Amino acid sequence: MFGSKYKKEIAVLKQKFAEVEFRASEQNEMYHAIYDFLSTGLALGKDSKMSQYVKEGYEGNPDVFSIVIKLASMFAEVKHKLVEVKADGTEVDAFNPEIASILRKPNYYQTYNEFKVAWAVFRYITGNAIVYAPKLPAGLNKGKLTNDGLLMMPSQDVTIKAKSWREPVGFYTLDMNERFKIDAFDVWHERFAPTLQYSDGKNFMGTSPIKVAANIINSQNKGYEISAKTYSNMHPPGIVYKEGESDETTEEQESKFRERWKTKYSGISNIQVPVFTRGKVGFTKIGFDNLHDLQIIEMSEHGLRVFCNLLQVPSELFGDTKASTYDNKTLAEKAIYRHRIIPDQVSFCEGFTEILQAYGPFKLVADYSGIECLQEDKAKKVTWISQAFNDAAITGDQYLEMLGLEPTGEPEMQVRYINANKIPLNFSEEDISESDKYYNNHEIQEAM
Numbered sequence: 001m002f003g004s005k006y007k008k009e010i011a012v013l014k015q016k017f018a019e020v021e022f023r024a025s026e027q028n029e030m031y032h033a034i035y036d037f038l039s040t041g042l043a044l045g046k047d048s049k050m051s052q053y054v055k056e057g058y059e060g061n062p063d064v065f066s067i068v069i070k071l072a073s074m075f076a077e078v079k080h081k082l083v084e085v086k087a088d089g090t091e092v093d094a095f096n097p098e099i100a101s102i103l104r105k106p107n108y109y110q111t112y113n114e115f116k117v118a119w120a121v122f123r124y125i126t127g128n129a130i131v132y133a134p135k136l137p138a139g140l141n142k143g144k145l146t147n148d149g150l151l152m153m154p155s156q157d158v159t160i161k162a163k164s165w166r167e168p169v170g171f172y173t174l175d176m177n178e179r180f181k182i183d184a185f186d187v188w189h190e191r192f193a194p195t196l197q198y199s200d201g202k203n204f205m206g207t208s209p210i211k212v213a214a215n216i217i218n219s220q221n222k223g224y225e226i227s228a229k230t231y232s233n234m235h236p237p238g239i240v241y242k243e244g245e246s247d248e249t250t251e252e253q254e255s256k257f258r259e260r261w262k263t264k265y266s267g268i269s270n271i272q273v274p275v276f277t278r279g280k281v282g283f284t285k286i287g288f289d290n291l292h293d294l295q296i297i298e299m300s301e302h303g304l305r306v307f308c309n310l311l312q313v314p315s316e317l318f319g320d321t322k323a324s325t326y327d328n329k330t331l332a333e334k335a336i337y338r339h340r341i342i343p344d345q346v347s348f349c350e351g352f353t354e355i356l357q358a359y360g361p362f363k364l365v366a367d368y369s370g371i372e373c374l375q376e377d378k379a380k381k382v383t384w385i386s387q388a389f390n391d392a393a394i395t396g397d398q399y400l401e402m403l404g405l406e407p408t409g410e411p412e413m414q415v416r417y418i419n420a421n422k423i424p425l426n427f428s429e430e431d432i433s434e435s436d437k438y439y440n441n442h443e444i445q446e447a448m
Helices: 002-023 027-035 050-060 062-076 095-102 112-125 199-204 216-231 249-262 296-310 329-356 380-392 395-401 429-433 437-441
Strands: 079-087 091-093 128-132 158-161 171-173 175-181 187-191 236-241 282-284 362-367
Touching: 002 050, 027 395, 050 216, 062 112, 062 296, 062 329, 079 095, 079 329, 112 128, 112 329, 187 329, 216 296, 329 362, 380 395
Parallel strands: none
Antiparallel strands: 079 091, 079 362, 128 187, 158 171, 171 175, 236 282
């Protein structure tokens, strides 16, 4: 009887701790001031053009598509490893069969590599990587993932709805079917960049890079569209018309002229055929001489540079032959990892680690040992370590350790040496003559 009562009290305490974890406190005056208007089921504000970003920015723009896919592939190329965090804070390599299964196949239709690519693409295009991570609500396995694993949510179709000002992120719904309410506890949400507009709770969704570059991307898309239509419906170079007649064209004549235009002059085969009329004639050029007049190529290059700049990556690795910011390709690739891939890996691993806490004191970390451009230049390393040894800055064992080799532990390898042929700049011949005085005084010169 006593045990049953004790268990109930423990359950109540756990529930209260859970509420503290996922709800703001009653004393949170900032949340109260900003979200006081929120009520249960109220949709938080979001960018209404997210679906447009996917359609026009990702699916409709070859430059953006190529940049994002390359970055997402580089992101997914980074391997992850599991470590266990000990009580003293040290980290050691670990293995857990349940976690290993998730890292092999996070859901029923995707490999881990494909899942990481999708996560990065959603992040770069919509500014939000939202993962459905359903967890067991109770029992010994509480907090662990269900058999459904991890599934990417279409963030362009996601709406966050509130429960109250204390729980502004109450649950997530999909615009295609709002009947299903996904609790925030079962959602892993990472934002690419913060939204600085807090009205209507807009700050709980991230800002899309496509939104910032929307005008340039739209200009590129229109240029490509004009090019395609121009090539498929070539127009004549100009119109030869009658001069000196004041009679206005009737609607019937205009209609017949349009019909004749379509049947006789439209199409790519008539690109060099001018339009002829009778009587004294004049000539007027129509359209443009070539596609260069539209500066489509220049606009494409400019848009590529702008989008690369937004993502903090060098455009020269994405086909921009005019860019030469870095001395060589390796330095440019390092810049991509330093400014883009590594920060995104930090976000991914921290979010994933939160999910792993139900399995134990585990942590997911990125392993860059397989990324060639991030590895040390061994030749340069040997050169400066050897210089340090020759200058007596390090011992022999330290030399080996810095090269990644096992130290010997020998006494002579714990000593710093200098070259015997080096003497001070102000050393005189008298100093040299006095150098044997000890041996002469002790009559050991011949022995030496």
